[in-house]
Amino acid sequence: MSQKDIYGWVDQSLSTIKKANWYRQTKAIAGKAGAVVELNGRQVVNFASNDYLGLAGDERLINAAIKATKEFGTGSTGSRLTSGHRDLHRELERAIADLKQTEDALVFSSGYLANLGTISAIVNKRDVIFSDQYNHSSLKNGAKLSGATCIDFPHNDVDALRALLAKHRQNYRRCLITADSVFSMDGDLCPLPQLAELAEEFGAMLLVDEAHATGVLGKTGAGVTEHFNCTGKPIIQIGTLSKALGSLGGYVAGSAKLIDFLRNRAATWIYTTGLSPADTAAAIAAIKIIQTESGRRQELWTNITQLKQALGKAEIVPSESAILCFGLENPEQALNLGQVLIKKGFFAPAIRPPTVPTSRIRISVMATHSTQQMQNLIDILQTHLPTS
Ligand SMILES: *Cc1c(COP(=O)(O)O)cnc(C)c1O
Numbered sequence: 001m002s003q004k005d006i007y008g009w010v011d012q013s014l015s016t017i018k019k020a021n022w023y024r025q026t027k028a029i030a031g032k033a034g035a036v037v038e039l040n041g042r043q044v045v046n047f048a049s050n051d052y053l054g055l056a057g058d059e060r061l062i063n064a065a066i067k068a069t070k071e072f073g074t075g076s077t078g079s080r081l082t083s084g085h086r087d088l089h090r091e092l093e094r095a096i097a098d099l100k101q102t103e104d105a106l107v108f109s110s111g112y113l114a115n116l117g118t119i120s121a122i123v124n125k126r127d128v129i130f131s132d133q134y135n136h137s138s139l140k141n142g143a144k145l146s147g148a149t150c151i152d153f154p155h156n157d158v159d160a161l162r163a164l165l166a167k168h169r170q171n172y173r174r175c176l177i178t179a180d181s182v183f184s185m186d187g188d189l190c191p192l193p194q195l196a197e198l199a200e201e202f203g204a205m206l207l208v209d210e211a212h213a214t215g216v217l218g219k220t221g222a223g224v225t226e227h228f229n230c231t232g233k234p235i236i237q238i239g240t241l242s243k244a245l246g247s248l249g250g251y252v253a254g255s256a257k258l259i260d261f262l263r264n265r266a267a268t269w270i271y272t273t274g275l276s277p278a279d280t281a282a283a284i285a286a287i288k289i290i291q292t293e294s295g296r297r298q299e300l301w302t303n304i305t306q307l308k309q310a311l312g313k314a315e316i317v318p319s320e321s322a323i324l325c326f327g328l329e330n331p332e333q334a335l336n337l338g339q340v341l342i343k344k345g346f347f348a349p350a351i352r353p354p355t356v357p358t359s360r361i362r363i364s365v366m367a368t369h370s371t372q373q374m375q376n377l378i379d380i381l382q383t384h385l386p387t388s
Pocket of ligand 1: 110111112113136184239240241242250
């Protein structure tokens with residue numbers, strides 16, 4: 001075979017992806033992050049971002065990032081265990097531990113890497129992982145990377161999980177239960193208190209991914225763990241700095257011993273460059289705002305409630321977060337409504353199988369959407385969603 005055929009499969013794969021209608025492309029957003037952004041040269045109200053509190057464009061985060069860059073430079077220049085560790089990193093880790101009310105925390109370059117590194121460090125081939133079938137890709141790939149036996153349980157089905165634990169737990173050394181705390185494609189919550197009870201009963205560790213919950217849920221914005229009064233329980237909390245915190249990076253929060261262990265065993269932390277000064281400083285500023293300005297979270301929940309009250313019956317499952325999904329009868333209808341929304345100046349994606357079981361429009365609400373912007377969106381959705 002000639003050299004130029006070696007990569008011929010790429011073209012074939014791409015055409016298969018296109019034929020199945022699974023082909024995806026990036027869309028460029030112009031201008032500053034916020035409730036209104038520029039898409040294809042037009043101003044659209046942004047119902048597609050994870051910037052729930054509107055902090056990614058906040059002057060205080062921007063200024064913190066500029067200040068840290070001027071003081072420390074653009075890159076951290078090395079891994080945390082070599083030349084890349086700064087006091088700023090510890091300051092952020094202490095702020096996360098304070099928000100989460102855990103003994104300590106560790107920041108990774110992304111939430112994805114926090115899951116890969118943590119899961120693959122704490123279990124291996126002698127162990128077993130039980131994971132919710134709707135878990136995020138990073139939890140699933142972390143489980144694969146660990147080499148542990150992976151058993152999926154039906155979404156949020158505590159009885160099914162109990163039966164699986166009863167059947168399989170005793171065949172393995174360590175056991176880990178994993179779940180998103182807010183599920184990203186429906187906006188529903190995991191039954192955390194029941195998961196914690198099962199973990200205790202069966203001698204399992206429990207890891208929850210608070211990516212869409214931190215800053216959004218809980219009295220102080222600490223997430224679903226706080227929302228369900230599970231603060232202080234032996235739960236490993238993963239999260240991201242890139243959603244409500246408006247920065248970039250990920251973290252794990254837990255006991256001081258666990259964090260110390262991860263600093264020695266999490267490959268995606270040890271062998272990668274430390275977080276940049278700008279991202280670190282922006283995240284510190286964000287946590288300060290989350291802890292001192294509960295009004296932002298209240299504004300977010302006012303908007304969520306407005307949308308739920310107007311359209312709740314069209315929701316696929318009742319959401320308990322800033323992610324609300326409204327069902328359409330088929331993929332074509334979802335795509336059409338997505339197009340109608342764009343034409344009217346609203347950016348909200350149509351999500352279709354195979355990403356999710358049923359076609360939908362997925363709305364991410366922000367604290368900084370105005371009441372009028374919310375009402376305009378509701379008016380369009382009410383005229384286009386199925387009425388039953
Ligand atoms: C977004 C997300 C991640 C990844 O976080 P990044 O910091 O963007 O890598 C992990 N888990 C869940 C549940 C997420 O929604």
